[in-house]
Amino acid sequence: MSTMLEVKELASGYGSSEVISNVGFALAKAETLAIVGKNGMGKTSLLKAILGFLPAWRGSVRLAGKDVTRVAPHLKRKMGLVYVPQEHALFQDLSVRDNLRLGLLSDKDIDARFEQVGGWFPVLTKRLGQRAGTLSGGEQKMLIVARALMAKPDVLLLDEVTEGLQPSVVDRLSEVLVRVRREIGTSMIVVEQHLPFALSISDRYLVFKRGEIVDAATVDADAAARIDEHMRI
Numbered sequence: 001m002s003t004m005l006e007v008k009e010l011a012s013g014y015g016s017s018e019v020i021s022n023v024g025f026a027l028a029k030a031e032t033l034a035i036v037g038k039n040g041m042g043k044t045s046l047l048k049a050i051l052g053f054l055p056a057w058r059g060s061v062r063l064a065g066k067d068v069t070r071v072a073p074h075l076k077r078k079m080g081l082v083y084v085p086q087e088h089a090l091f092q093d094l095s096v097r098d099n100l101r102l103g104l105l106s107d108k109d110i111d112a113r114f115e116q117v118g119g120w121f122p123v124l125t126k127r128l129g130q131r132a133g134t135l136s137g138g139e140q141k142m143l144i145v146a147r148a149l150m151a152k153p154d155v156l157l158l159d160e161v162t163e164g165l166q167p168s169v170v171d172r173l174s175e176v177l178v179r180v181r182r183e184i185g186t187s188m189i190v191v192e193q194h195l196p197f198a199l200s201i202s203d204r205y206l207v208f209k210r211g212e213i214v215d216a217a218t219v220d221a222d223a224a225a226r227i228d229e230h231m232r233i
């Protein structure tokens, strides 16, 4: 299977403090990888280092075979790497439609993109004219994910996407992400505290501790118990 994203010996941090050390993994086409670990272990920083918001101190990031370690985040986005940040990054005063449109790189295929993404998120299709700021918290999170999917990403990085969501919305999101992967073959990295959600949609997982990978395995029936053990220590 072809490798979409390859991270090798990546290190990064803030000021003089290294928070990501020697991180390496590969993500195949249409594969979903969960990254789990306690608060403050460096999961968000890892995503930022992959995206280029944090500079790589050492190591490399390759996207579909190309070295993108020093490529700016907006250019990586054009190359198919899209990020769903932890915070609610919507344009509150713009309509749902305009927020979705901002996820597109150009208006080419706009109708087809609205149709496909609307099929995944019918709740948004009904509210295209509504101001994003007036959506419920769950709907706003759906809109952030939907906007990221407008550009049909090759690789999608999702940071704590279930945070603050009620169980029915979490279930809905996992159904949509499984469908997206099946229908357009997106590869995904899911940074998550919500273990059942992460494991239900992932093929493999990495456990992160103090900026390093301390366990990496395929998701199987014992994965949750193994991860719990790491979380306790």
Ligand SMILES: Nc1ncnc2c1ncn2[C@@H]1O[C@H](COP(=O)(O)OP(=O)(O)OP(=O)(O)O)[C@@H](O)[C@H]1O
Binding pocket: 014, 019, 037, 038, 039, 040, 041, 042, 043, 044, 045, 046
């Ligand atoms: N802008 C920043 N400046 C300095 N240090 C930072 C900054 N952002 C994060 N850190 C530090 O880097 C370390 C890793 O933080 P990070 O947010 O990557 O962890 P995390 O595993 O994503 O945690 P959480 O699950 O709480 O979001 C922490 O010690 C944090 O205090």
